[in-house]
Amino acid sequence: MSTTVSAAGRVAELHEIRVQALAGPSERATEAQHAKGKLTGRERIELLLDAGSFREVEQLRRHRAVGFGLEAKKPYTDGVITGWGTVEGRTVFVYAHDFRIFGGALGEAHATKIHKIMDMAIAAGAPLVSLNDGAGARIQEGVSALAGYGGIFQRNTKASGVIPQISVMLGPCAGGAAYSPALTDFVFMVRETSQMFITGPDVVKAVTGEEISQNGLGGADVHAETSGVCHFAYDDEETCIAEVRYLLSLLPQNNREAPPVAPANDPAMRRTEALLDLVPADGNRPYDMRRVIEEIVDNGEYLEIHERWSTNVLCALARLDGHVIGLIANQPQSLAGVLDIGASEKAARFVQFCDAFNIPLVTLVDVPGFLPGVDQEHGGIIRHGAKLLYAYCNATVPRISLILRKAYGGAYIVMDSQSIGADLTLAWPTNEIAVMGAEGAANVIFRRQIAASDDPEAVRAQKIKEYRSELMHPYYAAERGLVDDVIDPAETRGVLASALSMLRTKHADLPARKHGNQPQ
Numbered sequence: 001m002s003t004t005v006s007a008a009g010r011v012a013e014l015h016e017i018r019v020q021a022l023a024g025p026s027e028r029a030t031e032a033q034h035a036k037g038k039l040t041g042r043e044r045i046e047l048l049l050d051a052g053s054f055r056e057v058e059q060l061r062r063h064r065a066v067g068f069g070l071e072a073k074k075p076y077t078d079g080v081i082t083g084w085g086t087v088e089g090r091t092v093f094v095y096a097h098d099f100r101i102f103g104g105a106l107g108e109a110h111a112t113k114i115h116k117i118m119d120m121a122i123a124a125g126a127p128l129v130s131l132n133d134g135a136g137a138r139i140q141e142g143v144s145a146l147a148g149y150g151g152i153f154q155r156n157t158k159a160s161g162v163i164p165q166i167s168v169m170l171g172p173c174a175g176g177a178a179y180s181p182a183l184t185d186f187v188f189m190v191r192e193t194s195q196m197f198i199t200g201p202d203v204v205k206a207v208t209g210e211e212i213s214q215n216g217l218g219g220a221d222v223h224a225e226t227s228g229v230c231h232f233a234y235d236d237e238e239t240c241i242a243e244v245r246y247l248l249s250l251l252p253q254n255n256r257e258a259p260p261v262a263p264a265n266d267p268a269m270r271r272t273e274a275l276l277d278l279v280p281a282d283g284n285r286p287y288d289m290r291r292v293i294e295e296i297v298d299n300g301e302y303l304e305i306h307e308r309w310s311t312n313v314l315c316a317l318a319r320l321d322g323h324v325i326g327l328i329a330n331q332p333q334s335l336a337g338v339l340d341i342g343a344s345e346k347a348a349r350f351v352q353f354c355d356a357f358n359i360p361l362v363t364l365v366d367v368p369g370f371l372p373g374v375d376q377e378h379g380g381i382i383r384h385g386a387k388l389l390y391a392y393c394n395a396t397v398p399r400i401s402l403i404l405r406k407a408y409g410g411a412y413i414v415m416d417s418q419s420i421g422a423d424l425t426l427a428w429p430t431n432e433i434a435v436m437g438a439e440g441a442a443n444v445i446f447r448r449q450i451a452a453s454d455d456p457e458a459v460r461a462q463k464i465k466e467y468r469s470e471l472m473h474p475y476y477a478a479e480r481g482l483v484d485d486v487i488d489p490a491e492t493r494g495v496l497a498s499a500l501s502m503l504r505t506k507h508a509d510l511p512a513r514k515h516g517n518q519p520q
């Protein structure tokens with residue numbers, strides 16, 4: 001008797017398998033995921049990508065492991081969904097853990113799927129987004145699972161500076177698994193449902209005696225405010241994933257392309273009269289640098305990176321005349337805008353990212369110096385501050401610095417001064433560029449005269465005025481060619497737009513070398 005199976009029968013069988021793979025392990029497992037306030041991996045992908053654009057890779061993959069009951073449980077996808085689609089019409093690769101299958105734990109087949117999609121993203125030159133919700137290595141598969149993580153880390157490093165890599169933390173991420181997000185460009189987290197730590201609360205208690213919750217140890221707010229591991233933290237998954245889409249809209253596909261240009265509906269030469277009132281001429285009075293940025297960029301819109309970590313410096317992506325720029329700015333509202341260890345690291349990594357992906361840099365300077373103190377010195381402010389210096393010196397993208405008020409000492413040099421390679425250095429008439437403030441300088445230079453006088457306070461005041469008028473007037477640096485122009489604050493947006501347009505064809509080569517040895 002013939003046992004021939006028709007093509008139609010095979011197709012019907014395929015459809016049945018696909019339905020099973022798409023549905024996941026069970027409705028109960030899906031309900032349990034939703035009960036935790038979490039979406040499934042497929043629901044997350046639907047939110048991330050343009051409707052109907054997702055093409056899955058290795059949907060029918062199953063593990064080959066045996067022992068500990070694994071041979072009786074071989075679900076399709078093996079707990080990770082991989083593929084590509086589009087975000088605003090541009091290709092994006094994605095993998096999403098399916099917590100309903102093995103708790104999203106990584107095994108050999110699971111890891112191989114991730115390796116493949118990462119290789120595809122690098123080869124195609126398109127961003128990679130990981131939607132993380134996994135319980136770490138699959139213990140039943142032993143060292144094979146650990147080797148799988150090694151392959152991911154190696155590819156994260158290979159892709160660094162080549163394609164944008166974004167990690168979205170939507171569940172637990174413990175142990176070695178946490179190093180993959182740390183190797184990527186941006187980390188997003190959701191409050192209450194996502195955590196990251198190397199050793200969990202139980203191990204911490206056993207080793208140190210400290211008691212702490214999972215969120216207290218590695219929750220979104222901890223990493224957004226204290227550790228700096230997390231760049232963006234949100235209250236729910238929908239908002240988080242919507243912001244990932246927004247970030248992608250500001251980034252190029254790879255390091256060989258420029259960021260996407262948007263229609264400019266905000267006049268490039270628009271005057272910014274409000275800046276005259278926003279920034280006090282008195283250098284001791286604080287103001288919010290965010291309001292300055294809002295006046296300068298298109299429609300006042302920008303995406304701040306690391307908004308809640310090291311708040312004395314601001315890093316943001318925005319558009320100026322429709323073109324994406326990276327903004328680094330001192331924030332006088334926080335620690336008077338000084339540079340410290342955290343601010344130096346934050347700004348240095350942002351400068352590196354923008355340089356890797358052809359995003360011009362605009363630096364807004366109002367810095368009184370580096371933060372003094374024993375903790376800063378013992379914590380390595382020298383090497384950490386050098387990271388920012390190195391990042392700027394190494395950057396070949398267009399670089400414009402604008403000095404609004406104070407620019408003192410080494411911090412003036414580090415904040416992309418002309419002497420370290422800024423293409424254009426501009427200043428407002430309120431600028432004060434000096435080795436230190438007039439009060440400190442007068443106390444050092446004229447200390448003997450002040451001490452020997454009959455009226456020390458009067459002599460000190462006179463010497464401060466003298467130093468300020470001689471060495472700190474608004475045109476001192478311009479007269480010596482260290483500032484290219486002193487501009488009317490109301491013309492800031494137009495001047496920057498014009499300068500960036502001129503610099504758009506800039507080309508600069510670094511010396512031939514394997515790589516530099518940047519400060520650690």
